[in-house]
Amino acid sequence: MASVKLLLKESIKNVGRVGDIVEVSPGYARNYLLPRGLAYEATPGNRKRIAMEKARLEAAEAERIKSAQTLADRLESVQLTFSARVGDEEKLFGSVTTADIAHQLHAQGFDIENKQICDFSHGHHQ
Numbered sequence: 001m002a003s004v005k006l007l008l009k010e011s012i013k014n015v016g017r018v019g020d021i022v023e024v025s026p027g028y029a030r031n032y033l034l035p036r037g038l039a040y041e042a043t044p045g046n047r048k049r050i051a052m053e054k055a056r057l058e059a060a061e062a063e064r065i066k067s068a069q070t071l072a073d074r075l076e077s078v079q080l081t082f083s084a085r086v087g088d089e090e091k092l093f094g095s096v097t098t099a100d101i102a103h104q105l106h107a108q109g110f111d112i113e114n115k116q117i118c119d120f121s122h123g124h125h126q
Contacts (some may be wrong), residue, residue, distance in 0.1 A: 002026065003023040003025060003026070004023065004024055004025070004026050004028055004029045005021055005022070005023055005041075005042040006019045006021070006022055006023075006024060006033060006034075006039040006040065006041065006042055007019070007020075007021050007040045007041070007042045007046050007050050008021075008022060008038065008039050008050075009037060009038055009039055009040060009041060009050065009053075010038050012033075012038060018050070018053075018054055018057070019050050019051065019054045021042050021047075022039075054065060054097060071110075071112075074110070075105075075110070078105070078108060078110075080101065080104045080105070082096050082100060082104075084096065098114040098115075098117040099114050101117050102114045102117060
């Protein structure tokens with residue numbers, strides 16, 4: 001059976017990564033990849049378009065990583081203090097929530113959302 005060469009617009013598990021030229025069955029191309037906009041015909045114009053899109057995505061990801069690393073570097077020196085009730089043997093009543101942490105970080109000038117804070121509630125408390 002003949003195959004069709006397509007240029008992937010998005011990474012697809014077990015098929016290939018964005019920008020790859022893959023050979024797939026005509027039915028898979030016609031019924032799944034092309035109608036969903038996951039691939040283009042592997043023409044020179046489409047290859048150029050995918051290369052430009054891939055470069056844009058890689059630049060955006062590199063900027064996101066750089067921004068996250070800058071934030072991580074700034075956060076290394078931050079110390080937060082929380083007031084909480086403790087019981088016998090200095091066991092903490094309740095917990096310090098991600099919202100508590102985000103609130104204190106906001107007070108120190110960090111623009112961080114609750115979902116960006118890892119939950120260490122099962123770890124050791126000091």
